[in-house]
Amino acid sequence: MGLLSKKDQKLILDPLADDNPITIQVLGICSALAITAQLKASIVMSISVLFVLGVGNVVISLMRNIIPSKIRIIVQLIVVATLVIIVDQVLKAYAYELSKELSVFVGLIITNCIIMGRFEAFALGNGPWRSFLDGIGNALGYGVILIIVGFFRELLGSGTLLGFKVLGDPIEKTGLYAIGYENNGFMLLSPMALIVVGLIIWVQRSRNKALIEEH
């Protein structure tokens, strides 16, 4: 990371761990619950958010001095919605298969509170380059949690990873299933995503006591 100054590095690295949007700021939980039943969906969603948050932060940052403060939330919403529609249309025209995979998630990106949160908290007060780094950092921090949750939910819930049967075949009873292992169907339901996120929060805070809020 020799290219970036210490301060800029912090923008990328902080959201990955000690200022993670999901586990510390508790933003973007809705999509973390909704789409993490499969690892592939988690990865695709992470990449989409990476794009929208990176570009969106730059656009908002460039406009930060001319946006009327009374309608700034609406302006932010329009920027997100426009970006999402552009992504959706371009994918439909040039990568149709991928756009079908993404169908549900594209709409979900707009409702992701991390995006509006970063526009409001960072891009409105910082230059485009720093805003870009902040957007990338937060999207990566979001993606890391999504992928961890997706990994465990797909592995324990369906016995597969990215669709590959890594634990053997549950119907033919091969691999782990031969010795009596069963998939935990409960992992596929949204409440278990909340519990997995909870476990991550627990592990993270017990390793770094400074993160524990005092009440």
Place this chain on the structure above:
Amino acid sequence: MAKTDGNGYTVLFATIMVVVVGGILASLAQGLKPAIKENERFEKQQNILYAMGVNENVEGEGSVNFIPTDRVEAEYKKYITGSYIIQNGKITEDEGAFAIDMKKQSKLSKSERKMPLFIGERDGQKFYVIPMYGKGLWDAIWGYVALDDNLIVQGAFFDHKGETPGLGANIKERYFMDDFTGEKIMNGNKFAGITVAKGNNDPVNNTKDDNEVDALAGATITGDGVSAMIKSTLKAYIPHIQNMK
């Protein structure tokens, strides 16, 4: 008070923003429309052919493989021998069947509704490919079911707009669609359809005369939607297919 706080400025900004964003999106949509329309046409051809077994699925492997888009147009012409429209109890041969929008038709009353039917032929066998459109848990589901002369399902393809990934979305997985192949839609002489059933104790679907396929865990409402869609659609087609053989 900064200059950006005034009412006049706010209204001006909003107006310019709306015009700019509207312009960008409208020109983008116009520019990409032909490419999107073509993709949608290829997809429909792929789906119809998939249902009648013209696909590149590998035996024993679990993924859905369509005829590639660069060949689908030619393959479609080769395998689909007739397109029909059924309306108000009458059936007419009509090339326009392909262009029928199932979503729009589903909103019309029964007497106004146009129902497309595609006839295909592969290795000397005749297939009746029936498009269908219904409701899942969150949004629309649709599909194509191919029947033979004996009204036995020879293949099925399902898709959805927004079912839950990992649950209802699995109706487009092969292990669900393959279960329909060989299944009867008649029970004796009576129409029964096919029910997506929980707890029928037949997870690999060995029994083909029970009018039931095994349901997806955690996707009850999507499964019920598939059952309802199959029942209501096929029922309307059966008399016509029986007359045609």
